[in-house]
Structures are given as C-alpha cells and as structure tokens.
Amino acid sequence: MGWRLGLWYAGLFVASAVALSAATYLLLARALAAQDHDVLQSMLSRYAAVYEQSGLAGLRQLIETDAREGRHERLLVRVMNDRAEVVYFTTPPGWSAFDLSSIDQGGAGREGWATIDYPADHAVLEIGTAHLKDGVAVQVGRTSHVRDALLRNYRARSLEVGALIVLIAVAGGMLLTAAGLAPLRALDATLRGILRTGRLDARVETRGTRDPLDELGALVNEMLARIEALVAGMKGALDNVAHDLRTPLTRLRNVAESAVVAGDPAAMREGLARALEEADRVNATLTALMDISEAETGTMKLARERVRLADVVGEAVALFADEAEDKGVALEADVPASIELWADRTRLRQVLANLIENGVKYTDPGGRVELDAQVDGDQVTIAVQDSGIGIEPAHLPFVWDRLYRADTSRSARGLGLGLSLVKAIVEAHGGRVRVQSARGAGSTFSVVLPLGHPPA
C-alpha cells in the first residue's frame, strides 16, 4: 500500500507538473508569435510609409540604416512594381534554402498576411504585404527562427527540470506515504504482537495529533483496555467461583460419605436430605456468584425501564411480610409514589429484598425495619433501617465482601453473598452503597441510585 500510494502521489505530481509546463509552453509560444507579428506589422507600415513618401531610394536608404543598426536582422523585404516585377529584394544572411518562387507559391502577396513553411529547422516564415496606391507592393517577412530557438531552449530545460521533478515526486511520495502510514504500521505491529504473545497490556503508540489514524490508534487502545479488564474480570470471577464452591461441595461430599458409611436407612435418609440441602446451597451460591461477577465485570444485562420506586418497594416488602410478622418484627415502608427511576426492575427488587431480608433476619422480635426514600437532585437515596443487632465497627468495612459474615450472625442462615450482590447491582446501575451501624444500635443500609434518563 505504501508503494502504491507513493507511486500514485508521484504520478499525480508529475502529471500536474507536465500539464503546467505544457500550458506555459503553449502560452509562451503564442505570446512570442504575437510579439513577432506586431514587430513585423510595425516594420511593414513604416516601410510602406517611407516608400510612399520618398520612393524606392528612400526605402533602400532606410533599410540600409536599419541593417547597420541591426534593427532588421533576419528580415526579408521585397518591393514589386505594378507589373509584379521584383524591384527590390533583400534577405537575411544565410538565406539560401528558400527562394522567391517558394515565397510566391506559399501565397505571399495575395493577401495581407501569409505564413509559409520554411524548410530549414521546421521554421515558418510570416510575410505581410502592403499594396500601395500605384500598384506597388511592399513585403516584409521574418522566419520564426529566433523564437523557435527560445522555445527549443525552453523544451530542453523542461526536460532537465522534469527529470528533477520526477525524482522529487518519487522520493517525496515515498517519504510522505511512509510517514503518513507510520501510525497504521504501529497499529499493525501492536496487534500482531498481541496475537503472537497473547499479552493484552500492549498499547498502540499515539502521537496525540487527533488525526483519523491517531484517533483510530486511541480507539484501539480503549478497546484493548476494555478487553483486558473484561478478561481479567472473567478470570477473577472464575477463580472466585472455583474457590467459593470448593467448601460447600466438600461439605456435600462429606455429608454423602457419612450417610454411606452410617449404613442404617434412617441415617442414610437424613444424610440424603442434608445432601439435598447442601446441593441447593451450592446452587444458590453459584447463581449469586455468577450474578455478582456479571455485575462487577459489566456483562450483566440490565433491562432498564421506567420504574415507580414505591411499586418495587411494595413487592419486596410483600416477600418478607409473613416472615417479619411471624418473628414479631414490624416491617414498614414509606416511599413517595412520585419517585420514578430508570432501572432494571427485577434487579432493583433483588437489591431491596436482600436488604429487607437482612433487616428482618438480624433484628430481634419486637424490633422494626423501615424503608424510606428521598430524591436529591438527580439521584434517589433508599434507606433500609433496622433496630437490630447492629454491626461492630471492625466488621463494618467488610460486610460488602463476598462470603463475609460477621461472627454475630453465625447463628442466622446465610451465604454471605447478599450484600456483595446488592453492591454489584447498584454499582452496575451507576449508584453506590452505604452502611451505618453500631453494635446493638441497629443498622441503616442506604442505596444511592441515579434517577437516570431514558434514551431520547
């Protein structure tokens, strides 16, 4: 491509140089011919006027003066009387290849101006005739030798300059295309390097010039960064899942093993039931882990829609109404019906359900769990407040981690994944999570979500 572009460039450059010099040549030739004609014309009028005034003798004298002063170099002058006999004829020096009859055959004398081919050097002879009153004709002629020599010189110089132009065009074309294609070459080298080594941390070198190729490089870099983050995230997720599933699977295996070893049917049935329970836990853990990984790596598909917050809060509260009532925990929500946001309804319900479940789970009978929401600018803060057992300050920073469970909660059942999922989903929505708590003084989990705008 570099060669091709360079040659195209050189070709175009040379073609325009040729066109330009050809046009200049034609204009120059035309201007020189016009100038020659003007000179000839003024000579003719001068000689005719002198002849009319002072006759042939006067003309002869003027011509001799002109010749002495070198004014009519290469000039042909002829005077004919009324019987068409030549009474005066002078030719430039070296005028041998051409004679009077050629001039007459060429049509001179009949009209005002005639141009006759002059065989030597492909020149032309231009002759003007002035017919005077008494039948006398005065003729003045000149060959194109002088201007031909000038044009010949121009052509010869053009060839030399042309050769130089071709050289500049080819070298310049190659250099320019090589420089122009350098970013593409860098891109090529980077991508090949990545294909060869599999290392996604390589980046295309950009120059910050913001031209299309530079922008392309920056775009490729951005894409590489995303792919790198995604691959790292997926690898991390895979490691986490493998790590987090190992314990429950080992437990499942142990339960099954002890049931087999026990031998008696009742113990085996109990073992099977516990194995089933463990399998369910593995399943739930796997689903939660996958959800968290998806949300964290940005591959979670969010089906965003316009959601009325009060509706979703109502649905989530309804899920735990019975449980709260059985436990003697008051569960209340006070969310203005006017709050609407652009979010994934199912995921938002999952977030609220997890927070409410924790609130009910970690609150003793007689306590309460309250939900409220407040809009502040373009975001909404949803708070789930309970009067439960609270969390020690030492544990507080870790409650959002996967599989983290504060020791106060060991008695309650849980996977330790609820809050990680909450955080991942909220962050996937562009929001953030907060917690305030003190041991024995209840906890407030807050979710701040952007209200968001539906795409126009």
Ligand code: ADP
């Ligand atoms: P779990 O399945 O254990 O509830 P979570 O991720 O939902 O897992 O919560 C992580 C830990 O945070 C819990 O084990 C508990 O120690 C603490 N926690 C969560 N919510 C509350 C709450 N409302 N009150 C007290 N502690 C809580």
